[in-house]
Amino acid sequence: MRIPSAVRGCVFAGLSLCVGTYGCNDLGVNNPDQPTNFHLTVVTPETVLGKPGHEILHIISAKILLENISFRVSGLEDSTEITRGPLVVDLDLTAKTKELLISQLPTNNYDRMRFSIHAPEDGEPLLDSAFVAGNDSSKRYSVVVVGLYHETPFIFRSQESFRIEINFTSPVTIPASGSVSVTLKIDPYAWFTEGPLFYDPFNQTGKIDDRIKNAQMEAFRDNDRNGEPDNQ
Numbered sequence: 465m466r467i468p469s470a471v472r473g474c475v476f477a478g479l480s481l482c483v484g485t486y487g488c489n490d491l492g493v494n495n496p497d498q499p500t501n502f503h504l505t506v507v508t509p510e511t512v513l514g515k516p517g518h519e520i521l522h523i524i525s526a527k528i529l530l531e532n533i534s535f536r537v538s539g540l541e542d543s544t545e546i547t548r549g550p551l552v553v554d555l556d557l558t559a560k561t562k563e564l565l566i567s568q569l570p571t572n573n574y575d576r577m578r579f580s581i582h583a584p585e586d587g588e589p590l591l592d593s594a595f596v597a598g599n600d601s602s603k604r605y606s607v608v609v610v611g612l613y614h615e616t617p618f619i620f621r622s623q624e625s626f627r628i629e630i631n632f633t634s635p636v637t638i639p640a641s642g643s644v645s646v647t648l649k650i651d652p653y654a655w656f657t658e659g660p661l662f663y664d665p666f667n668q669t670g671k672i673d674d675r676i677k678n679a680q681m682e683a684f685r686d687n688d689r690n691g692e693p694d695n696q
Contacts, residue, residue, distance in 0.1 A: 501638060502569045503645040504533075504546070505561040507691040512557050512653060520662050523611040526555045526652035529595055531582045535574040538635050543578065544570055550584060552592045555652060561689045564648075569638045577648070577683045581606045581626040581676070597621070607676060609652060613665055620656075620665040624673045633684035633693045647686035654679040 512523070531549035536542070546567060556562045583604040584595055597603035607622040630648075638644055655675045656663050663671045684693035 499568045500566045501643045502567045503643065503689075504564045504567075505645060505647045505686065505689055506553055506555065506564055507561045507647055507649050508555050508557055508559050509649060509651050510559045510691075511651065513559055519615075521611065521613055521653065521656055523557060523609060523652050523656075525608075525610045526557070527592065527594055527608045528553045528555075528581050528650075529584065529591075529606050531580045533577070533579040535569070535636070536576040536578065538573040538575040544572070544574070549580075550582070550588065550591060552595075553650075555650060557652075559691065561647060561686070561691050571638050571640045573635050573637050575632055575635045577630045577632065577646070579628055581628065583623055583625065607655075609655070609665070611665070613662075618665045620669070620672065622669070622673055622676065624676070626677050628681065630681050630683045633682065636685050644685060645687050645689055647684060647689065647691060649682040649684075649691065651679065651681075 530551040530553055533546040533549070533551070534543040535546065537544070546565070546569070551564065553564060554562075583606040584590070585604075586601050590596060594608045595605045597605070603623075605621040605623055606625060607620070609620040611618060611620075632646075636644060636646055655672055656665060658675065663675065665672065686692065687694055
């Protein structure tokens with residue numbers, strides 16, 4: 465399938481990293497002077513490759529804007545915040561893991577990941593022009609997907625905010641020494657499909673927003689960064 469040049473391309477912007485249980489300290493992303501024991505990566509499932517429905521829906525790029533990332537301490541409501549907010553996540557549709565951030569987290573056991581998918585507020589720095597349409601401050605977006613639907617180019621944008629909670633496949637332990645990698649797996653095709661049904665990105669935007677909110681995402685320890693949970 466030939467992809468029109470008008471819908472190709474993507475933009476990624478880096479930020480500084482903030483970490484803290486009750487606050488936020490600028491640690492930098494790859495600062496050699498700062499200790500690090502944690503890596504967060506993102507991956508799409510291998511099902512994004514060669515999907516039978518590509519003749520109906522073909523996603524070229526998918527971006528989300530994350531805020532307020534936190535891990536919940538096992539058995540408690542206490543959370544460690546990992547605020548790199550906002551953080552542009554440009555999904556790699558070749559099903560390869562992509563590193564989002566590195567950090568130093570408190571030694572503990574964690575059982576859940578929480579984050580928000582949220583449109584940029586007025587006054588926030590513009591990290592990626594894809595999340596704002598022109599100069600109209602009311603046209604700010606949390607999710608932007610570019611693709612083809614029945615070979616017609618589309619850009620789907622959501623203005624909704626989503627609060628996501630994901631239980632880890634098994635609890636993740638941040639050790640006193642060494643480091644741990646956690647992978648977040650997101651399938652953007654699941655936003656536009658439900659079983660055999662395809663939702664029209666031109667007309668069924670409410671259905672797609674519901675799918676973003678309710679689609680199953682996974683988070684798990686992935687020290688070899690192969691996009692699959694480690695053997696325990």
